[in-house]
Amino acid sequence: MPDFLPGEVWLAGAGPGDPRLLTLLALHALATADDIVHDALVDPRALALKRAEAELISAGKRGGRPSPNQRDINEILIERARLGRRVLRLKGGDPFVFGRGWDEALALTAAGIRFRVIPGITAGLAATALAGIPATTRETNHAVVLAAGHRADGSSTTDWAALARLGQPIILYMPMSQLPDIVAALQQGGLAKETPAALLQSATTDSERVVESTLGALLDDARRNGIGSPAILVIGSVVGLRRQLLPRLAGWQ
Structure with missing residues (x-):
């Protein structure tokens, strides 16, 4: 060392x-x-x-x-x-x-x-992997978008519609304070309400929770399950792949 x-x-x-x-x-x-x-x-x-x-x-x-x-x-x-x-x-x-x-x-x-x-293991990639969601696969995508869900002053200047048009999975850090605006902007950018999405709260801790949803139902599911910060949001077809691994995926703890 x-x-x-x-x-x-x-x-x-x-x-x-x-x-x-x-x-x-x-x-x-x-x-x-x-x-x-x-x-x-x-x-x-x-x-x-x-x-x-x-x-x-x-x-x-x-x-x-x-x-x-x-x-x-x-x-x-x-x-x-x-x-x-x-x-x-x-x-x-x-x-x-x-x-x-x-x-x-x-x-x-x-x-x-x-x-x-x-360097450390970044939360966006760690949380998705541990939940059984691959950031990339050879069959689905060869790119992935990492984005911040909010700025330090609580605002967001990201062009969410432009990200939606990329057609690639999106991994958002700390999205909860701006979640309604983000969901609306992504849909306006062309992402269908049926697009798979998952909220990953407090990954690798005793408070870890995973909520699978769709873009259209995300706000209601987040509210119903009491999801708060810190959380990672994953949007895209890779979220749906998780179900194939769940029968044999060992829990992190």
């Missing part, structure tokens, strides 16, 4: 939740870091793998709740590194997939701080 040197910042992905999906390099960082600046969605079981002397610093962003802004998080990383601390910035999923890792890497570069990027 590479040495985690004093004054360095490592930007690491913690995966979708369950600490068993941490990479070996992320586990090494947890066991070595002096300071761990972590997101709200990082599983407490992952944080428990830190060394006893390490300090935990919460920097979680949760929609609709008071959260540190990105500039403050950047400053924490820089200040701690300049004190000669080994700083681990631990994010859910992958730091460069809707994780603001790029923003932090730019800030560290501008400040002259040496850093390392440790």
Whole structure:
């Protein structure tokens, strides 16, 4: 394993939740870091793998709740590194997939701080695979769309109609706050109400739930089943393939 040197910042992905999906390099960082600046969605079981002397610093962003802004998080990383601390910035999923890792890497570069990027298993692909939904198959598709369901300010500027016209499966991260608008826009873009869809809540955790539906029934099914954040939404024919695997698909837990 590479040495985690004093004054360095490592930007690491913690995966979708369950600490068993941490990479070996992320586990090494947890066991070595002096300071761990972590997101709200990082599983407490992952944080428990830190060394006893390490300090935990919460920097979680949760929609609709008071959260540190990105500039403050950047400053924490820089200040701690300049004190000669080994700083681990631990994010859910992958730091460069809707994780603001790029923003932090730019800030560290501008400040002259040496850093390392440790990829993690991104939640969109992990949640679909564990639910028995393939992101791609040779028979159905050779592309897949990953998109954010909302922006940090709660808005959405994605051209959903354009994505609908691609004819490829769509995997949406954190779609719940904008779900009615997204569903309407996808249908206006040409996706039929009968298009298979699935909501995957809290993948790899004790709260994991999977709700299969269709685009037309999605809002009602989400409401009836009490689906909330964090969740992944999968839309496309690949959702229907899940039924072929369910008889032999082992549960994650």
